Amino acid sequence: MVNKRARLIYNPTSGREEMKRRLPDILQKLDQAGIEASCHATTGEGDATLAAAEAVERGYDMIIAAGGDGTLYEVINGLAEKPNLPPLGILPLGTTNDFARAMGIPRHWEYACDLIIQQYTRPIDVGKANNRYFINIAGGGSLTELTYDVPSKLKTMIGQLAYYMKGLEKMTRLRPTQLSFEAAGVGGFDGEFMLFLICNSNSVGGFEKLAPDSKVDDGLFDVILLKKCNLAEFIRLATMALRGEHLNDSHFIHFRTSELKVTTPDYVQINLDGEYGGRLPFTFSVLPSHLQIFTDETGISTYR
Numbered sequence: 249m250v251n252k253r254a255r256l257i258y259n260p261t262s263g264r265e266e267m268k269r270r271l272p273d274i275l276q277k278l279d280q281a282g283i284e285a286s287c288h289a290t291t292g293e294g295d296a297t298l299a300a301a302e303a304v305e306r307g308y309d310m311i312i313a314a315g316g317d318g319t320l321y322e323v324i325n326g327l328a329e330k331p332n333l334p335p336l337g338i339l340p341l342g343t344t345n346d347f348a349r350a351m352g353i354p355r356h357w358e359y360a361c362d363l364i365i366q367q368y369t370r371p372i373d374v375g376k377a378n379n380r381y382f383i384n385i386a387g388g389g390s391l392t393e394l395t396y397d398v399p400s401k402l403k404t405m406i407g408q409l410a411y412y413m414k415g416l417e418k419m420t421r422l423r424p425t426q427l428s429f430e431a432a433g434v435g436g437f438d439g440e441f442m443l444f445l446i447c448n449s450n451s452v453g454g455f456e457k458l459a460p461d462s463k464v465d466d467g468l469f470d471v472i473l474l475k476k477c478n479l480a481e482f483i484r485l486a487t488m489a490l491r492g493e494h495l496n497d498s499h500f501i502h503f504r505t506s507e508l509k510v511t512t513p514d515y516v517q518i519n520l521d522g523e524y525g526g527r528l529p530f531t532f533s534v535l536p537s538h539l540q541i542f543t544d545e546t547g548i549s550t551y552r
């Protein structure tokens with residue numbers, strides 16, 4: 249028996265509202281293993297951040313975030329600044345669960361609970377973006393704006409399809425942006441770019457081949473810059489990226505760094521883990537091994 253206290257922060261609207269149906273089963277399963285969980289149901293944007301900060305202050309042995317990447321992002325933002333962080337469990341019950349996928353955390357609530365019960369943790373890097381935090385990906389450029397353009401209701405109804413529909417609509421609006429990058433240990437890049445991605449994990453928008461070698465615990469971001477191109481080239485490059493064959497193409501710049509400064513003379517919005525994060529300029533830095541996550545010992549993806 250584990251004999252610990254957990255704070256379960258869940259978004260009742262995530263995914264297809266699965267948490268509303270599963271909550272009694274989840275609490276019972278944790279309880280049988282000796283984890284006594286008290287609950288906080290989030291009420292809207294930003295609430296999970298406040299709930300996570302409060303849970304640390306109240307001294308819980310662990311925090312469990314149940315929902316999608318949006319909920320996880322908010323929880324991370326409540327935790328990151330705190331000293332003596334408890335470990336974090338993830339129940340990936342959202343429409344998009346990119347980070348859980350990268351960590352090999354199962355989609356099924358019962359298997360995901362098993363990982364929390366086993367109590368095996370792994371340290372992960374957290375990305376700092378000005379005064380915000382992310383664990384999966386940060387990005388900018390016209391294409392990256394699509395993830396927060398899709399209304400939440402639409403996502404609940406048709407799930408992943410909503411992203412692709414919005415993505416296709418956005419393609420016709422693709423335009424390059426003037427950007428300057430200054431990367432620690434690498435150097436500077438100036439020019440017109442379609443988008444830039446700062447990856448902490450290898451799971452980006454459900455595609456695991458975009459930054460195939462990115463690791464959550466190497467103390468580094470994998471940065472991918474896509475230079476200016478036309479729509480036909482973009483479609484060709486996107487197809488290559490889906491197959492993981494893009495990084496040798498001259499339109500891409502790929503490097504690893506622990507700190508990246510990005511500036512622009514234009515108005516450029518930043519996306520942090522799929523949510524709107526603010527506008528440039530930004531400094532992105534790695535907080536190495538900042539947070540312990542419950543996962544399986546092998547680290548081999550069992551997301552299903």
Ligand SMILES: Nc1ncnc2c1ncn2[C@@H]1O[C@H](COP(=O)(O)OP(=O)(O)OP(=O)(O)O)[C@@H](O)[C@H]1O
Binds near residue numbers: 264290315320342
């Ligand atoms: N009670 C609530 N009602 C409506 N929205 C909420 C509520 N609680 C939290 N939210 C918001 O819901 C957003 C989406 O949450 P989450 O990521 O968990 O679900 P999701 O189904 O995966 O959706 P998405 O893919 O859009 O992120 C969060 O950014 C959060 O601010």
